[in-house]
Amino acid sequence: MADREQQLQQALLEAELDTLAIRAGQSRSAEGEHCESIVTTSSYVFESAAHAAARFSGEEEGNVYSRYTNPTVRTFEQRIAAMEGGEAAVATASGMAAILSTCMALLKSGDHILSSRSIFGTTTALFTRYLAKFGVEVTFVSPLDIKAWRAAIQPNTRLLFTETPSNPLAEVADIAALAALAKQNNSLLAVDNCFCTPALQKPLELGADLIIHSATKYLDGQGRCMGGVVVGDKAVISEIVGFLRSCGPTMSPFNAWIFLKGLETLRLRMDAHSANALALAQWLEQQSGIEKVYYAGLPSHPQHALAAKQQRAFGGVLSFQVSGQRAEAWRFIDATAICSLTANLGDVKTTIVHPATTTHGRLTDEQRAEAGISENLIRVAVGLEDIKDLKADMARGLAAL
Numbered sequence: 001m002a003d004r005e006q007q008l009q010q011a012l013l014e015a016e017l018d019t020l021a022i023r024a025g026q027s028r029s030a031e032g033e034h035c036e037s038i039v040t041t042s043s044y045v046f047e048s049a050a051h052a053a054a055r056f057s058g059e060e061e062g063n064v065y066s067r068y069t070n071p072t073v074r075t076f077e078q079r080i081a082a083m084e085g086g087e088a089a090v091a092t093a094s095g096m097a098a099i100l101s102t103c104m105a106l107l108k109s110g111d112h113i114l115s116s117r118s119i120f121g122t123t124t125a126l127f128t129r130y131l132a133k134f135g136v137e138v139t140f141v142s143p144l145d146i147k148a149w150r151a152a153i154q155p156n157t158r159l160l161f162t163e164t165p166s167n168p169l170a171e172v173a174d175i176a177a178l179a180a181l182a183k184q185n186n187s188l189l190a191v192d193n194c195f196c197t198p199a200l201q202k203p204l205e206l207g208a209d210l211i212i213h214s215a216t217k218y219l220d221g222q223g224r225c226m227g228g229v230v231v232g233d234k235a236v237i238s239e240i241v242g243f244l245r246s247c248g249p250t251m252s253p254f255n256a257w258i259f260l261k262g263l264e265t266l267r268l269r270m271d272a273h274s275a276n277a278l279a280l281a282q283w284l285e286q287q288s289g290i291e292k293v294y295y296a297g298l299p300s301h302p303q304h305a306l307a308a309k310q311q312r313a314f315g316g317v318l319s320f321q322v323s324g325q326r327a328e329a330w331r332f333i334d335a336t337a338i339c340s341l342t343a344n345l346g347d348v349k350t351t352i353v354h355p356a357t358t359t360h361g362r363l364t365d366e367q368r369a370e371a372g373i374s375e376n377l378i379r380v381a382v383g384l385e386d387i388k389d390l391k392a393d394m395a396r397g398l399a400a401l
């Protein structure tokens with residue numbers, strides 16, 4: 001058994017993404033279970049007082065307490081780290097917990113975050129409402145304007161933060177250019193890779209230092225549970241583990257198991273999401289009643305070439321503006337029958353939402369205008385239903401305009 005385990009570990013050093021997604025990180029118990037097991041325990045027993053002391057001090061690696069060490073969670077961390085090409089990962093209770101933990105572990109009062117302005121609305125709120133209270137400054141710039149990033153960088157800029165493609169307008173940031181800028185300034189570049197996942201985009205290979213995920217989205221893939229993860233170098237990740245140990249926004253072993261099952265089919269799903277989204281974006285672009293479609297897979301998208309260079313496909317999320325204002329957008333949404341009216345994304349079920357009054361509703365009018373979130377904008381996170389039925393559902397929306 002030990003020999004086979006060693007052979008597997010050796011083979012995985014050279015393995016491709018689909019193989020890592022299914023095999024990496026698993027360590028079987030003496031029961032020889034084939035599927036990964038869910039280890040539901042809050043604490044662990046030790047062989048002696050000396051053994052307990054060695055584990056608690058970190059002198060010996062191993063389980064101590066499930067707030068920061070759990071075998072099922074560790075399997076998930078090792079698997080996603082392998083898939084992203086990172087040394088280590090730390091799993092958290094949600095995507096927001098991953099972003100918060102990264103900031104709390106790596107920043108101190110007086111530090112500065114330089115962030116894309118086109119990020120998830122709650123991340124903006126975290127930076128401006130909460131981190132600001134502890135003396136962390138933030139400046140927002142367009143993800144497209146590298147000159148603006150260069151001009152806004154400060155000696156105390158510790159973290160560059162971007163999401164690409166962005167939610168909901170699919171703006172594409174140049175990860176390699178941002179990574180070069182971060183390096184010049186001795187800052188860290190964190191990329192929220194939630195929309196692409198490692199199946200479509202590998203930010204560490206492009207020079208980023210940290211990858212953040214809301215595992216709630218495509219890593220799960222079926223909208224079942226909340227989770228987050230940060231991937232990066234061992235030294236940086238161990239700082240974040242320290243924050244989890246003291247502050248507790250931990251992933252549950254059950255959720256880790258769901259995400260492990262999700263990872264196994266991630267690449268297949270991401271390709272299918274991307275194919276459906278591209279077909280729907282192309283169709284929408286030709287309909288009267290649609291003013292503009294935002295999807296990086298369309299040649300009409302201004303960063304189509306960059307997206308094609310740094311992504312393997314274009315993902316499942318698209319947005320479009322209908323002719324009219326809020327009333328028309330709401331009528332369109334209410335007329336659909338198959339789409340779920342919910343803010344989540346990354347699910348096999350297609351979801352539809354009005355960003356200005358939901359996901360980005362807590363931004364000020366000014367912040368919304370700057371981020372380009374207009375009242376006639378609708379976001380669709382395209383699922384895996386038959387494309388014919390999805391087009392028919394959009395046609396219901398169009399008929400209601």
Ligand SMILES: Cc1ncc(COP(=O)(O)O)c(C=O)c1O
Nearest residue numbers: 094095096120192194214216227
């Ligand atoms: C791009 C992005 N990052 C982070 C988050 C936050 O993740 P969670 O909802 O798991 O806290 C979301 C949630 O929608 C998101 O879309």
